[in-house]
Amino acid sequence: MSLADLTIAEAGKQLRSGQATSVDLLEAVIERASFTEAQLHCYLTIDHEGARKAAESADRELAAGTDRGPLHGIPLALKDNFCTRGMTTTCSSQILAGYVPPYDATVVSRLRSGGAVIVGKTNLDEFAMGSSTENSAFGPTRNPWDPERVPGGSSGGSAAAVAVGSALGGFGSDTGGSIRQPASLCGVVGFKPTYGLVSRYGLVAFASSLDQIGPLARNVGDALTLFEAVAGHDPLDSTSYPGPVPEMRSDLEAGPKGIRVGVVTELSGEGYEPAVSTAMAEMLNRLAADGAELVEVSLPTFELALSCYYLIAPAEASANLARFDGVRYGLRVDGETVEEMMARTRAEGFGPEVIRRILLGTYSLSAGYYDAFYGQANRLRTKLIREIAEVHERVDVLVSPTSPTVAFELGAKTQDPLAMYLSDVCTIPADLAGTPAISVPVGLDHQGLPIGLQVMAPALGEAVMFRMARAVEERAGFTARPAMAGLPT
Amino acid sequence: MPIEIDIAHVARLARLALTPDELDRYRSQLAVILDHAARVQAVDTTGLAPTAHPLGLSNVFRPDEVRPPLDVDEVLSQAPSARDGYFEVPPALEGA
Numbered sequence: 353m354s355l356a357d358l359t360i361a362e363a364g365k366q367l368r369s370g371q372a373t374s375v376d377l378l379e380a381v382i383e384r385a386s387f388t389e390a391q392l393h394c395y396l397t398i399d400h401e402g403a404r405k406a407a408e409s410a411d412r413e414l415a416a417g418t419d420r421g422p423l424h425g426i427p428l429a430l431k432d433n434f435c436t437r438g439m440t441t442t443c444s445s446q447i448l449a450g451y452v453p454p455y456d457a458t459v460v461s462r463l464r465s466g467g468a469v470i471v472g473k474t475n476l477d478e479f480a481m482g483s484s485t486e487n488s489a490f491g492p493t494r495n496p497w498d499p500e501r502v503p504g505g506s507s508g509g510s511a512a513a514v515a516v517g518s519a520l521g522g523f524g525s526d527t528g529g530s531i532r533q534p535a536s537l538c539g540v541v542g543f544k545p546t547y548g549l550v551s552r553y554g555l556v557a558f559a560s561s562l563d564q565i566g567p568l569a570r571n572v573g574d575a576l577t578l579f580e581a582v583a584g585h586d587p588l589d590s591t592s593y594p595g596p597v598p599e600m601r602s603d604l605e606a607g608p609k610g611i612r613v614g615v616v617t618e619l620s621g622e623g624y625e626p627a628v629s630t631a632m633a634e635m636l637n638r639l640a641a642d643g644a645e646l647v648e649v650s651l652p653t654f655e656l657a658l659s660c661y662y663l664i665a666p667a668e669a670s671a672n673l674a675r676f677d678g679v680r681y682g683l684r685v686d687g688e689t690v691e692e693m694m695a696r697t698r699a700e701g702f703g704p705e706v707i708r709r710i711l712l713g714t715y716s717l718s719a720g721y722y723d724a725f726y727g728q729a730n731r732l733r734t735k736l737i738r739e740i741a742e743v744h745e746r747v748d749v750l751v752s753p754t755s756p757t758v759a760f761e762l763g764a765k766t767q768d769p770l771a772m773y774l775s776d777v778c779t780i781p782a783d784l785a786g787t788p789a790i791s792v793p794v795g796l797d798h799q800g801l802p803i804g805l806q807v808m809a810p811a812l813g814e815a816v817m818f819r820m821a822r823a824v825e826e827r828a829g830f831t832a833r834p835a836m837a838g839l840p841t
Numbered sequence: 842m843p844i845e846i847d848i849a850h851v852a853r854l855a856r857l858a859l860t861p862d863e864l865d866r867y868r869s870q871l872a873v874i875l876d877h878a879a880r881v882q883a884v885d886t887t888g889l890a891p892t893a894h895p896l897g898l899s900n901v902f903r904p905d906e907v908r909p910p911l912d913v914d915e916v917l918s919q920a921p922s923a924r925d926g927y928f929e930v931p932p933a934l935e936g937a
Contacts, residue, residue, distance in 0.1 A: 451919060452918075452919060453919075454911045454912060454915040454916050454919070455911060546896070547894075547895045547896060548894075548895075548896055548898065561892070561893065561894065561895070587903035587904070588903070590901040590902075590903070591894060591898060591901070593896060593898070594898075594901075656880055656881055656884065658877075659877055659878045659879075659880050659881045660878075660881050662874055662877070662878055663878050663881060670855060674856075677856065678921055678930075679920070679921075679928050679930055680916075680919070680920055680928055681919040681920060681921075682919075682921070683921070684921030684922065686931070687931060688931065688932075689931055689932055689933070690930045690931050690932065690933040691856065691933075692858070692931070693930065693931050694856045695853075695856045695857055695858035696858045698855075698856055698857050698858075699857045699858040699859055702857075707857060707859070707863075707867065708867060708870055708871070710855050710857065711848070711851050711852065711855060711857070711867050711871060712871055712874060712875070714851050714854050714855040715846060715851045715871065715875075716875075718850075718851065718854060724882060725878070725881075725882075727891055728881055728882055728884075728886060729878075729881055730891030730892045730893070731886035731889040731890070731891050731892075732881055732884055732886055732889075733891070733892040734886075734889045734890060734891060734892045735884070735886060735889055737892060737895065769870060769873075769874065770873060770874065770877060773874075784895075785895060786894075786895020786896060787895075811895065811896055
């Protein structure tokens with residue numbers, strides 16, 4: 353087995369026992385990338401030189417007795433919407449092609465000070481708008497389980513890299529499901545924390561009231577380790593939660609006994625592939641057999657969550673993306689006046705999905721429509737938050753499929769925006785409510801494509817969410833890895 | 842009820858120089874999405890305050906401390922056009 357296939361926990365043990373060095377780990381993931389990148393295109397940038405320096409420094413420090421913790425010397429992949437000082441950050445957009453940020457996102461500086469090795473920056477749907485990583489100005493990422501299919505999105509590059517071993521772990525951002533849905537489609541764990549637990553400082557903003565950074569990993573324990581390294585209050589993000597990060601380790605192995613599991617009626621039925629529904633039902637049976645209490649719950653507002661999201665997210669995006677105007681960074685297309693320059697730059701620099709959402713958001717925020725669209729959607733959001741809080745008086749966690757389908761073929765949904773949006777129907781409620789949610793792989797369908805189960809918990813309920821995720825993982829026993837052509841075994 | 846969208850006005854507000862064909866295409870796509878979103882408007886939300894922050898945080902301030910700013914040269918190195926320590930743009934006013 354290659355070092356590229358180790359979990360973070362295993363790699364950490366090998367580093368500390370002297371079986372492997374950080375440079376060895378880095379070389380293993382870069383070697384893996386050299387086999388897989390031509391076909392998969394997980395990365396937009398691989399920072400060979402910077403990563404090598406970081407790995408050498410991590411090795412020197414460990415040898416000298418300085419241990420920065422569980423990510424010390426671990427090669428990680430970061431979505432290319434995290435600002436990295438001195439390393440290109442494009443958001444997969446022509447408007448930011450070649451942009452080199454003058455500062456690090458808080459998440460990046462915390463990872464660096466934790467000794468992590470940043471391998472590079474991964475592909476995404478442009479400005480994180482999409483569910484397939486096809487909306488990238490630099491070409492799509494493909495699914496390691498079947499390169500004719502999408503990896504999901506928008507954090508598809510990080511999910512595919514973790515799945516195939518071109519990083520040991522990674523980070524993405526989740527606005528409507530952009531960590532969990534690609535995790536599900538790529539057979540890895542993806543976690544969106546409670547809104548505010550991870551700083552958004554230096555994350556290129558899409559929809560500020562929804563965006564949250566979180567990890568992608570090969571197992572639940574690694575996801576927790578990655579989260580712990582970056583979580584906690586940041587004075588540079590005014591939406592950052594000022595209280596303590598929940599304690600999540602003591603009950604991690606406590607199992608499902610006594611946990612009240614709400615099965616969400618609205619996230620089932622028509623549109624859900626039979627293999628997805630069956631995998632979830634089988635897992636629920638196993639959890640029940642081991643003492644979990646299953647409760648059918650109805651959250652009627654979930655039916656409206658997608659519509660609500662498509663009013664809120666584009667509205668916030670249209671405001672956030674106003675900053676890309678050809679003045680301070682990125683592309684400029686010349687014009688006679690400053691307005692003409694801006695309008696040409698933006699039309700040239702943004703791709704169709706981004707333009708579509710900017711127009712939608714601009715329309716719904718324009719004079720006379722604000723209250724009917726954005727205002728109303730946020731009142732509905734309050735209704736959803738209350739509904740979830742009421743259900744959590746009866747259940748500890750909620751479960752659903754992460755995605756109604758397994759990975760779909762490239763091009764299958766690109767001509768129909770609404771069909772693409774529907775692939776986030778299960779993940780959007782937790783973004784609107786700001787609650788934590790995780791996707792855990794539970795099996796493969798008859799085509800050998802991964803299926804993910806989503807566990808949601810109340811705000812700041814990460815402890816019970818991780819406990820249930822771990823219970824699911826243990827029962828699923830999911831150890832399959834993509835057998836990609838050319839992948840050395 | 843079909844939704845009327847003055848797409849050229851919206852594109853102007855968003856500072857997007859789009860062709861007539863593009864405007865037509867986006868108008869019809871927006872109509873479909875907004876039609877789906879119209880379900881939101883049918884919900885009775887009387888008495889509900891809009892959500893601004895899911896955990897309800899408001900009026901958050903950090904200590905007003907002097908911190909080193911970003912390096913001016915590093916920042917301006919990313920600008921399409923800069924001169925004498927400033928960002929440079931075409932005229933903002935007609936006849937300027």
